[in-house]
Amino acid sequence: MPKVLNAAGRKAAAAYAVTFLANYDAALLALAIKSLTRGVGSKAGSATGFKLSGRVNTSFAEVKRGCKSAEVKLHPHKDVYSEMGGSDAITSVPQALVDIKAFFPGEKFISGHVLNAEFGGVGSNPANQTVLTSGANSQHHFDEHVKSAWIYMTRAWEEMYRFAGDATTKSYMEDLRKSWAIHIQATVDDSSWYPALKANPAITTPYPLDCVTTQVTFTAAEVNGPSEEDIARALKIDPDKLGDVARYLSAFREHMSQATKFVVKQAPPASLAGRSAVSADMTDGSGKTTTKSSNAWQKTLKVPKGKKKGAAAPKPAVKTVQSYFTLADGSEIALLDGDNEIGPETVGYPWSVTDTDLKSDAVFCVFTDTASGKALISLEPKVKTKVTVGGAALTTTGMTLSPGDVVRVPDSKAPNTDHCYDLTFGQR
Known part of the structure; x- marks a missing residue:
């Protein structure tokens, strides 16, 4: 290469230099914008360390009753993406759960977590469990909002970490991970079913009706939030x-607002043959309270009265019919005797909790009587999802369900397709 360029060479070199500098400036500008918007390292942090702290459970003096109060703090943690779902409840905890079932032939009772299993509640710990009806136990609105808030809190923390470029900022992020939390508190009310039903001749002692509360109150609050x-x-x-x-x-804060206060109520039934009228009061961050009521109590398995005055009610017939749904993959989901409220989080059902139109605690309800084989299906109130049974639109008034009927639930994750979930009803 010549050490001295001629006139043409100098002109070409000057043109190249202008182009190079223009591209160089653009590259520098793009790098600066990326650094400002995504952080110096542009690498998200992984929220590890303590997932829970400050977990406390207390029991009633009558230990067979179970939990009186519980609390815990949830911190940003990566496991919230993979550990949601499931339950470790035990059907003999608390002890009153075992003894209450014989009194109410038309009701189904559940070992209810006061602290959700995902929030550190242990199903085998009587100090965390309380006796709930299936209807009360299905009121998951509080847990759903807390779970969503927890995920968004973790995502926010991980995204913040992109900007931690030195020891000082990284130390700030670690301190924030330990102090920033969702504080959950839950209280099982002292009230019980006993006062409303003690006049019944079949009730000779307060136990176990005095171990079934009329309401549980949950609150969630952000602490040390930046x-x-x-x-x-x-x-x-x-x-x-x-x-x-x-x-x-x-x-995160929108979901926290929706979980400010949540009161699940299970009113004592009018008689031993009845069911609890369940409702939930939801108070948001603005102080507005809305109430969601279940109509499950209207579908009562009534125990017939004896023909003679004062005669004892006959024992229920031996259960001989098992109802079930068969899914497209051939798997089966058993339907229990009595009321089955089926929704996004019902174990075994194919749809996802992320399906927008299915974000209701129960989509439809199947009432079955294993003694007679009678089966009814009805749409839960305020559900927008169009469910059909044998091609006919399901309504809240309900219809009879017969073996071979196909319950079709549209896939709201694919709204522009004809994909649906088909559940074929059967009995054996």
């Missing part, structure tokens, strides 16, 4: 550049 200004100052960035952090924080 503001966007706090985060920007601690991580030395412009608040306008928080991007996904701000979006995740907003989603």
Whole structure:
């Protein structure tokens, strides 16, 4: 190469230099924008360490009754993405659960977690479990919002970590992970079913009716939560550049607002042959309270009265019919005697809890009587999902369900397709 360029060479070199500098400036600008919006390292942190802290469970003096109160703090943690779902409840905990069942032939009782299993509640611990009807146990609105809030809190923390570029900012993130939490508190009310039913001749002692509460109150509150200004100052960035952090924080606090206070009520039935009238009062961060009521108590398995005055009610017939649904893959889901409220989180059903139109605690209800084989199906109130039975639209008034009938639930995750979940009813 010549050491001295001629006129044409100098002109070409000058043109190349202009092009190179223009591209170089653009590359630098793109890198600067990426650093400002995604963090210096542009690598999300992994929220590890303590998932739970401050877990406390207390029992009633009558230990057979189970939990009196419980609390726990949930911290940002990566396991929230994979450990949601499942239950470790035991049918003999608390002890009163075993003894109450014989009194109410038309009701189904559950070992209810006061602290959800995902929140650290242990199903084998009597100090965490209480006697709930199936209807009361199915009121998961509080847990659903807390779970969603926990996930968004973790995502926000991990996204913040992108901006932690030195020892000081990384130390801030570790301190935040340990102190920032969702504080859950739950209280089982002292009231019980006994006062409403003690006049019944079959009730000779308070136990076990005095071990069934009329309501459980849950609250959730954010503690040591950072503001966007706090985060920007601690991580030395412009608040306008928080991007996904701000979006995740907003989603987190919206779900927290919906879980401010939640009261599940299970009123004592009018008689031993009846069922509890279940409802839930949901109070958001603005103080607005809405009530959701279940109509399951209207579908009561009534014990017939004796023909002669004062005669004892006859024993229920021996259960001989097993009802079930068969899914498209050939698997079966058994339907228990009595009321079955079926929704997004019902174990074994194919749809996902992320299906937008299925975000209702119960989509439809199947009432079965294993003694007679009678089966009824009805749509739960306020459900927008169009469920059909044998091609006919299901309504809240319900219809008879016969073997061979196909219950079809549309797949709301694929709204522009004809994909549906088909459940074929059967009995044996």
